[in-house]
Amino acid sequence: MISEHLVDLSRLQFAITALYHFLFVPLTLGLSWILVIMESVYVMTGKEIYRDMTKFWGKLFGINFALGVTTGLTMEFQFGTNWAYYSHYVGDIFGAPLAIEGLMAFMLESTFVGMFFLGWDRLSKRQHLTTTFLVALGSNLSALWILVANAWMQNPVGAHFNYETMRMELTSFADVFFNPVAQVKFIHTVAAGYVTGAMFVLSISAYYILRKRDIGFARRSFAVAAGFGVAAICSVILLGDESGYEVGDVQKTKLAAIEAEWETATPPAAFTLFGLPNDETMETDYAVKIPYLLGIIATRSVTEPVTGIKDLRAEHEDRVRNGMKAYALLKQLRDGPVTEEVKAEFDKVKDDLGYGLLLKKYTNNVTDATDEQIKAAAHDTVPAVAPMFWAFRIMVASGFAMLIIFFLSFYYCAKRQEYKKKWLLRLAMLGLPLPWIAAETGWFVAEFGRQPWTISGILPTHISTSTLSASDVQNSLIALVVFYTLLLIVELYLMTKFVRQGPSSLHTGRYHYEASAERG
Amino acid sequence: MILDYETLKLIWWLLMGILLIGFALTDGFDMGVGILLPFIGHTDEERRIMINTVGPHWEGNQVWLVTAGGALFAAWPLVYAMAFSGFYLAMMLTLFALFLRPVGFDYRSKLDNSNWRSSWDWGLFVGSVVPPIIFGVAFGNLLLGVPFFFDDMMRPNYTGGFLQLLNPFALLSGIVSLLMIVMHGSVWLQIRTLDSLEWRATQVAKASSVALLIAFALAGLWVAFGIDGYVVSSMPAANSSFTPNMKEVTTQAGGWLLNYQQYPWMILAPALAFLGMIGVYLFSHLARPGLAFISSSITLSGIILTAGFSMFPFIMPSSDAINDSLTMWDATSSLLTLEIMFWVAIVIVPIIIGYSFWTYRRMWRRLDVNFIRGNQHSTY
Numbered sequence: 001m002i003s004e005h006l007v008d009l010s011r012l013q014f015a016i017t018a019l020y021h022f023l024f025v026p027l028t029l030g031l032s033w034i035l036v037i038m039e040s041v042y043v044m045t046g047k048e049i050y051r052d053m054t055k056f057w058g059k060l061f062g063i064n065f066a067l068g069v070t071t072g073l074t075m076e077f078q079f080g081t082n083w084a085y086y087s088h089y090v091g092d093i094f095g096a097p098l099a100i101e102g103l104m105a106f107m108l109e110s111t112f113v114g115m116f117f118l119g120w121d122r123l124s125k126r127q128h129l130t131t132t133f134l135v136a137l138g139s140n141l142s143a144l145w146i147l148v149a150n151a152w153m154q155n156p157v158g159a160h161f162n163y164e165t166m167r168m169e170l171t172s173f174a175d176v177f178f179n180p181v182a183q184v185k186f187i188h189t190v191a192a193g194y195v196t197g198a199m200f201v202l203s204i205s206a207y208y209i210l211r212k213r214d215i216g217f218a219r220r221s222f223a224v225a226a227g228f229g230v231a232a233i234c235s236v237i238l239l240g241d242e243s244g245y246e247v248g249d250v251q252k253t254k255l256a257a258i259e260a261e262w263e264t265a266t267p268p269a270a271f272t273l274f275g276l277p278n279d280e281t282m283e284t285d286y287a288v289k290i291p292y293l294l295g296i297i298a299t300r301s302v303t304e305p306v307t308g309i310k311d312l313r314a315e316h317e318d319r320v321r322n323g324m325k326a327y328a329l330l331k332q333l334r335d336g337p338v339t340e341e342v343k344a345e346f347d348k349v350k351d352d353l354g355y356g357l358l359l360k361k362y363t364n365n366v367t368d369a370t371d372e373q374i375k376a377a378a379h380d381t382v383p384a385v386a387p388m389f390w391a392f393r394i395m396v397a398s399g400f401a402m403l404i405i406f407f408l409s410f411y412y413c414a415k416r417q418e419y420k421k422k423w424l425l426r427l428a429m430l431g432l433p434l435p436w437i438a439a440e441t442g443w444f445v446a447e448f449g450r451q452p453w454t455i456s457g458i459l460p461t462h463i464s465t466s467t468l469s470a471s472d473v474q475n476s477l478i479a480l481v482v483f484y485t486l487l488l489i490v491e492l493y494l495m496t497k498f499v500r501q502g503p504s505s506l507h508t509g510r511y512h513y514e515a516s517a518e519r520g
Numbered sequence: 521m522i523l524d525y526e527t528l529k530l531i532w533w534l535l536m537g538i539l540l541i542g543f544a545l546t547d548g549f550d551m552g553v554g555i556l557l558p559f560i561g562h563t564d565e566e567r568r569i570m571i572n573t574v575g576p577h578w579e580g581n582q583v584w585l586v587t588a589g590g591a592l593f594a595a596w597p598l599v600y601a602m603a604f605s606g607f608y609l610a611m612m613l614t615l616f617a618l619f620l621r622p623v624g625f626d627y628r629s630k631l632d633n634s635n636w637r638s639s640w641d642w643g644l645f646v647g648s649v650v651p652p653i654i655f656g657v658a659f660g661n662l663l664l665g666v667p668f669f670f671d672d673m674m675r676p677n678y679t680g681g682f683l684q685l686l687n688p689f690a691l692l693s694g695i696v697s698l699l700m701i702v703m704h705g706s707v708w709l710q711i712r713t714l715d716s717l718e719w720r721a722t723q724v725a726k727a728s729s730v731a732l733l734i735a736f737a738l739a740g741l742w743v744a745f746g747i748d749g750y751v752v753s754s755m756p757a758a759n760s761s762f763t764p765n766m767k768e769v770t771t772q773a774g775g776w777l778l779n780y781q782q783y784p785w786m787i788l789a790p791a792l793a794f795l796g797m798i799g800v801y802l803f804s805h806l807a808r809p810g811l812a813f814i815s816s817s818i819t820l821s822g823i824i825l826t827a828g829f830s831m832f833p834f835i836m837p838s839s840d841a842i843n844d845s846l847t848m849w850d851a852t853s854s855l856l857t858l859e860i861m862f863w864v865a866i867v868i869v870p871i872i873i874g875y876s877f878w879t880y881r882r883m884w885r886r887l888d889v890n891f892i893r894g895n896q897h898s899t900y
Contacts, residue, residue: 066627
C-alpha cells in the first residue's frame with residue numbers, strides 16, 4: 001500500500017512548484033506581445049522613445065523570464081521524479097506534447113530570447129523585431145502544447161488501455177490535439193497571460209505618471225497597456241473556460257463542485273452567487289441564487305440539466321463496482337491463460353478500470369473491497385466543495401475588477417485625460433496583484449477540482465506517485481520552498497529596484513534621474 | 521507507413537543519442553565556461569567577457585537538455601519513470617544546481633556590487649559543474665546496472681540507496697564527463713576571447729585533453745576487465761510490443777565489448793574520441809582554435825556514442841531483477857507515438873539547427889575589455 005503521507009507530500013510539492021512557476025509564466029506570455037507592439041511602433045515610426053520602451057519593459061521581462069525558466073525546469077523533470085507510475089501509465093500520450101513543446105516552442109523562445117537582450121547592435125531593426133516576435137510566438141506555443149497535455153488530464157480522449165503493456169496508449173493524436181477542453185483552456189490561459197502583461201505595464205506606468213516622472217514614456221506605455229488589456233480581459237471573460245466543463249464526466253463533477261450544486265435541479269439551474277457550502281451536510285447555507293443563470297452558462301441551453309453532486313456520487317458508485325470487475329479480469333489477463341472470452345469481458349468493463357483503481361487507496365487487492373470502502377471511494381470522486389466554490393468566485397471577482405479598470409483606463413486614454421485622473425491612476429496601481437490572484441486561483445480550481453484523479457476517470461492520484469520514501473519528498477519539498485522563496489526575494493528586489501529607476505536605468509541620458517543629475 | 525516498429529525503435533535510440541550529443545556540444549561549452557569562470561577570469565571585466573561569449577546562446581543550448589527530457593518521456597516512458605524516480609536525490613541535486621544558471625546569467629551584472637557579482641559567479645560555477653558530474657556518475661551506474669524492479673502492475677521500484685551510486689567506477693565516469701565539459705568550454709573560449717584569457721583557455725584545453733585521454737582510457741579498461749556486461753539471451757520479436765520482464769538477460773565478463781566483435785565499425789566511436797583529444801591538444805598548441813573546437817566536438821560525440829554502442833540494446837540494466845532491465849526494444853512507447861514523434865522530430869530538428877546557426881553567426885566575434893566597457897548596461 002502506498003502511504004497517504006507520501007501522496008500528500010507529492011501533491012503538495014507539485015502544487016507549490018506549479019503555483020510558483022505560474023507566478024512568472026503569465027507575465028512572460030503577455031509582456032512578450034506588448035514588447036512586440038512597442039517595437040513594431042518603433043520600426044514603423046522610427047521614434048526612439050518606442051525603442052526605449054521596448055528596452056526598459058524588456059529588462060523587466062528578463063528579470064521575470066529568468067525565474068520562469070528556473071521554475072520551469074522542475075516542472076519538466078517532476079513527472080519522472082515524483083510521479084513515476086503516472087509517467088509509465090500515460091507517458092505514451094502525455095509525453096508527446098511535452099516533447100513537442102520542447103522542440104517547437106522552448107527551442108524557439110530560448111534561442112531568440114538571448115538575441116532579444118544582447119542583439120540590439122548586431123541585428124537590423126527588422127531582424128530584431130522578428131526576434132522579439134519569435135520569443136513571443138515561442139512562449140505562446142509552449143502554452144499551447146502544455147495545455148494540450150493538461151487538457152488530456154482533464155478529458156482523456158484518443159487513447160485506450162493496453163493490458164499487455166499495462167498502460168494507456170495513443171489511438172488518435174488528432175483527438176488529443178483537438179480536444180475541446182484544450183481549445184478553451186489554451187485561449188483562456190494565454191488571454192489571462194495577456195491580461196497580466198497589460199496590468200503590469202498599466203500599474204507601473206500609472207506610478208510614473210502619479211510621480212510626474214518620464215511622462216511621455218509612461219503615457220505611451222499606459223496607452224499600449226490599456227488597449228491591449230481591454231482586448232485581453234474581454235477574451236478571458238467571454239471565452240472563460242466554464243464552457244469546457246460540459247465535456248467529460250470529471251469536468252462535470254468539477255462544475256458541480258464549483259457551483260455547490262448538490263442536487264440536480266430542474267433545468268435551467270440557478271446560479272449560486274454567494275453562500276457557505278457545507279461538505280458535511282451537503283447543503284449550501286445562506287445561498288443567494290440567480291435563477292436560470294448556471295444552466296445557461298454551463299449548458300448553453302435552458303433544457304439541459306446540470307447534474308448535482310449527490311447524483312454524480314451515485315453514478316460513480318456503480319462505476320466503482322464495475323471497476324472491481326474490470327480489475328479482476330485484468331488480473332486474469334495478466335496472469336494468463338488469456339482467452340478470447342476474458343478479453344471480451346474485460347473490453348466491456350475496461351472503461352471503469354480507473355474507478356476500480358480508486359479502491360487501491362483502501363485495499364491493495366481491490367476485488368475484496370467492502371461495501372463501506374466502495375462508498376468511500378465513490379465519495380472521494382467529488383473534490384471538497386468549499387475551496388472550489390470560493391477559489392472560483394475569487395477568480396471571477398478579480399476578473400471583473402480588472403474589466404472595470406481596463407475599460408476606464410481605455411476610455412480616459414481615448415479622451416487623453418488619463419494623466420489628470422489621479423483616482424484612476426491609483427486604481428490602476430491597486431490592480432497590480434489582481435491578475436496573479438486570478439491565475440493562481442484559476443489553476444487551483446482546475447487541478448484541485450480534478451481530484452481524486454491525475455487522469456480523469458483513468459488514473460487515481462493515489463497510485464500515480466513514485467515509490468519513494470515520504471522523508472525524501474519531505475526534504476526535497478522543504479529545500480524547494482526555501483530555495484524558490486530566496487530566489488523570489490532576489491527577483492522582487494531587482495524588479496522593484498529597476499521599476500523605481502524607470503527608463504533612467506537604460507542610461508540613455510534622456511530620462512528623469514539622468515536629466516536631474518545633469519541639471520544638479 | 522514505410523517504417524515498421526523495429527525500425528522506429530532503432531531510429532529513436534539514434535535520435536535520443538542525437539539529442540544527447542546536441543546537449544553536450546552546445547550546453548557543454550557554456551557549462552565549461554561556467555566552470556572555468558572563477559578560475560581563469562581574474563577580474564570582473566574578464567569574467568564578464570567570458571559570460572558574454574555564451575550570453576546570447578546558453579538559454580537555447582540548455583533547451584537541448586529539456587527537450588531530451590521531454591523526448592525521453594515520450595519515447596521511453598519507462599526509462600523516464602525509472603531513472604528519474606530511482607535517482608531521486610541525484611536528480612534533485614541537478615535541478616537545484618541548474619536553478620542557479622538562469623538567474624546567475626541574468627542577474628549577475630544588473631548590480632554594481634562586487635559581493636553580489638562574485639556570489640553569482642560561484643552560483644554559475646555550481647550550476648555548471650554539478651550537472652556534468654552527476655550525468656557522468658549516472659552513466660557509470662547504467663554500465664554497472666541499477667538495482668530496480670517492476671511489480672505486477674508495472675510500478676517502478678528502486679531498491680538501492682543514494683550513496684551506492686557514488687562507487688569508484690561511477691566516480692571515474694563523473695570525472696570523464698567533467699573533463700569533457702571543461703575541455704569543450706576551454707576551446708570555446710579560445711575562439712571567442714583575446715589576449716590573456718585566450719592564453720589561459722589554451723593551457724586549460726591542453727591539460728584537460730591529456731587528462732581526459734587518461735581517464736577515458738582507464739574507464740575503457742575497467743569496462744573491459746572489471747565489469748560484467750549484460751546480454752539479452754532471448755526476447756520476443758523486436759517488431760512486437762512487449763514489456764521488459766518478457767525477455768531473458770544474462771551477465772557476462774567483458775559483455776559490454778561484444779558489440780564491437782559483432783559490428784567492428786562501432787570501434788570508430790572510441791577511435792574518433794581519442795583522435796579528437798589529440799586534435800584538441802595539437803590545434804590548441806598550434807593556435808588553431810576553430811579546429812580545436814571541431815576536435816572537441818568529435819571527442820564528445822565519440823564518447824557518448826561509445827557508451828551507447830557498448831550498452832546497445834540496453835539503456836538501463838537492472839542489477840536486482842536482471843530480466844527487468846530496460847532496453848530500447850521494450851522500454852519504448854507504442855508504434856503510433858514513436859511514428860508521430862519521428863515525423864515531428866524530422867521536420868523540426870533541422871529548423872532548430874538552421875536558426876541556431878543563424879544566431880551564432882550574427883553574434884560571432886571575439887570579445888575583449890573594450891566591448892565590456894562600451895556596453896556596461898546592455899550586456900550580462
